[in-house]
Amino acid sequence: MIYNAISEIGNSLKDIVFPPRCAVCDAVLPIWTDKKQEGICPSCKAKLPYVEEPRCLKCGKEIESDTEEYCADCQKLNRSYKKGFPLFHYVPPVSDAVLAMKYKNRQEYADFYGREIAGRFGASFHKLGKDICLVPIPIHKNRLRKRGYNQAELLAETVGKYTGIPVRTDILIRVEDTKPQKELNPTERTRNLSRAFQVSKNIRLPDAVMLVDDIYTTGATIEACTELLKQAGVKDIYYTSICIGKV
Ligand SMILES: [Zn+2]
Ligand SMILES: [Zn+2]
Numbered sequence: 001m002i003y004n005a006i007s008e009i010g011n012s013l014k015d016i017v018f019p020p021r022c023a024v025c026d027a028v029l030p031i032w033t034d035k036k037q038e039g040i041c042p043s044c045k046a047k048l049p050y051v052e053e054p055r056c057l058k059c060g061k062e063i064e065s066d067t068e069e070y071c072a073d074c075q076k077l078n079r080s081y082k083k084g085f086p087l088f089h090y091v092p093p094v095s096d097a098v099l100a101m102k103y104k105n106r107q108e109y110a111d112f113y114g115r116e117i118a119g120r121f122g123a124s125f126h127k128l129g130k131d132i133c134l135v136p137i138p139i140h141k142n143r144l145r146k147r148g149y150n151q152a153e154l155l156a157e158t159v160g161k162y163t164g165i166p167v168r169t170d171i172l173i174r175v176e177d178t179k180p181q182k183e184l185n186p187t188e189r190t191r192n193l194s195r196a197f198q199v200s201k202n203i204r205l206p207d208a209v210m211l212v213d214d215i216y217t218t219g220a221t222i223e224a225c226t227e228l229l230k231q232a233g234v235k236d237i238y239y240t241s242i243c244i245g246k247v
Helices: 002-017 034-038 042-046 072-076 094-103 109-127 141-147 151-163 186-194 220-232
Strands: 083-089 133-136 172-174 197-199 208-216 236-244
Touching: 083 109, 083 208, 094 109, 094 151, 094 208, 094 236, 109 151, 109 236, 133 151, 151 208, 172 220, 186 220, 197 220, 208 220, 220 236
Parallel strands: 083 236, 133 208, 208 236
Antiparallel strands: 172 197
């Protein structure tokens, strides 16, 4: 009883010192209503840029015509993963918020975005196989040391929390801290990136993997990780991301 009271006071103090902020526009949320629990202000909630149908059957991007099955990129590029589940279009203010989550220490936003992904796609994820697990795209240890966290891992943890799907951070390792060069074409980017990752040896691999990343742009990172996982013996690979679009 007394511990509960103390912890409640502690939480209230924390809210005053570090007020909860909207995970989209960064406005301070009122701490005296239940609204803070949602992690978003009502005006942002009303205009979230969800990717809607019709979607590309491969990457999940919204397409204009429902007579097409695939987007222009997926018609011409090799995609080894089975299907993508991107949540939002990469447009402001969500795009700014996702960058702030990555570079400006807004780690707490991961809870909102993870909950959104779980709410929108959780049931579909469970249908993909009993053995499925969430695998965040890793960052190199030097970058992790500098930034202090991997935003994709925070996201995977919250998706895992709200869906009950296990998170595995021991499968994929980032061995090189590459910066993909803009002048490379998509195939070269994938080749360049596939040197940046490795699949751990001598561990039990699941049949199905849901890769988790914050932004899906060219798809080169997801493709590189998919190819490595397939070579290692994982049968089905999917991905989910907060945003899809051009950066
Ligand atoms: Zn807002
Ligand atoms: Zn596509």
